[in-house]
Amino acid sequence: MVACHRMPYPYAVFSCHTTTAALYAVTLAGAEDGTKAEAMTACHKDASPGIFWPTYKKLGVAPGTVPVCHFLPQDSMLWMRK
Known part of the structure; x- marks a missing residue:
């Protein structure tokens, strides 16, 4: 799998790298109004x-003892085999 993150330039530049991270699609819900994303x-x-x-x-x-999870920004891309 390859992850590409947008870099802060005035034009489209992405920094891409391979990763062994596990990916998950999740639904986020707002506590106030229940809006979902x-x-x-x-x-x-x-x-x-x-x-x-x-x-x-x-x-x-300690580093490496538990998984570290983070959300991908809207401008990120993922490339993976089907």
Whole structure:
């Protein structure tokens, strides 16, 4: 699977990388009015400390011991085999 994230340039530039993350389609619902939205979340089971270090620190767990999940921004793309 390849994930591509939009970069902050005045024209379309994407940073793409391969990943072994597990992907899930989830439905998010607003607490106030019940508005729903579909989103993709990626869960990294073997995430190294790197950019996830603040997450591990907040959760109080050692790097690589639990999956780290995050939502993909609207401008991201995923390429995978069917």
